[in-house]
Amino acid sequence: MQLRDRRFLLLGGTGGIGQALIPQLLSEGARLLVATRRPDSVTLPEGVTAVKLDLAAPNLDEQLQALTDEWPDVYGVIHCAGQNRFASIEQSTMADIDGQLMVNLRSAMVVARHFVPVFKALDGGALVFVGSTFGSIGYPGYSAYCATKFGLRGFTEALRRELADSLVQVQYFAPRATVTDMNPEPVNQLNRALGNTMDPPGQVAAQLVSAMKRDQRRCYLGWPEKLFVAINGVLPRLVDRAMLKQLPVIRRFLDSGVQL
Template sequence: MNLMERVAVVTGAGSGIGRGLALALSRRGCHLALADINTDGLAETKAMIRSVKVTTHKLDVTDRAACLALPQAVLDSHGRIDVLVNNAGVAIGGTFEQVDEADFDWLMEVNFHAVVRLTRAFLPQLKTSDQARIVNVSSLFGLIAPPGQTAYSAAKFAVRGFSESLRRELEEAGSNVGVTVVHPGGINTSIAKNARPPRHVTNEEAAQIESEKDRFQKFLRMSPVKAGEIIAAGIEGERPRVLVGGDARIAALVERLLPVGYWNILKRSMA
């Protein structure tokens, strides 16, 4: 897929992987509609890009009306839409019993339901392009499911399943719209630091959760800029799945070989 003069919509573009991918797409001559709830972050991302047209759109992906209105806003500014990148995401610390129902539902709303909602909103316009692509960002935890990540893994596995089924539906229909699912490993973003803490835990449990967040942060080593380049190359190559980082590739292999016992192996290697 030649991205020159195409138009890509990227959610969660105010920081992290979304920003890294926006920079990578701009280097390929792709015009950008960048969306995020963080308007200051969006402004910073836009200021880094000079070579293509960039519009910014404040978006709360849990706002159904705003999601439905975004395609027309992008069309009004750019006249076409060729790529949709569903990247926006959040995290929650704590075990399943520590995370209350409201926070679990909030994470699912952002990390999964918004992906479905935006895909449904943009698909009719994507179908009018001669060549289009939906790019859904899952996670390493959409390949493996460690303890302490029940909500996050549930959402990211759902993104993976949704993407794979949608891809096959579109392929069988002979559609010009392809689907890529992305599994980033340890990317040095602020998602772990900004993970929402459980609201109903003891001081001791809260301290343990903070300690786990600090330990987990040490595994986030790849720069978002490098991750963005890998994902952009995957879009160009029309790849159905993109594994970002050696940790994601290793985890995918170990899970395939040991679909039940993989965590015992990975836990020892992490230790």
């Protein structure tokens, strides 16, 4: 995929991986729109434009139409917005569940629904979705988050096959644990206790840009996480046993009473 002189709409660009993507994409010559609910409240590098978009809004489709009316030259969308909450299912509020469903999954589907015909009319375009290792491995304390990321992975797989005879590209990118403000300190402590590697967001962003340039349809990061994804697909009982051994440590943080 060529990035230079092409305009991309970046969703989730004001924090974490998305924020780290901005300088990486600019260095490749891309032109950027960064979506945010409050464009006036963000400071962005020169040449990057903030646009108003609320991914959890019921009228997201109307907002997307207004955006493309103003910016008809959008070539690609990078969806790396997300919400999560480390909580047992009984601790999860309806707001927690609804928020994750709306932002992590529904918004990705609405974005694709809007941009697929736009890109077909332009004879090409790219839809890039940032998922997670937890889109392939169910993990205790992240049942709602995993459900949305499993859904996102399935959606992108089906969409890629649906558009296989077109010039619209669909890419799925799955990082492992990443150091971002979305993770509260108890989650960082849990990862350290379990010996889980947490990648810096700049490193993840660089690998995402590399995957885009190589037209890599699916990209999973991290070892041994990629191995666990493969094992979980064919021998899930082995992963069940490994998770059972980790469960006492996970519960120590999950049931600590800390509001994460």
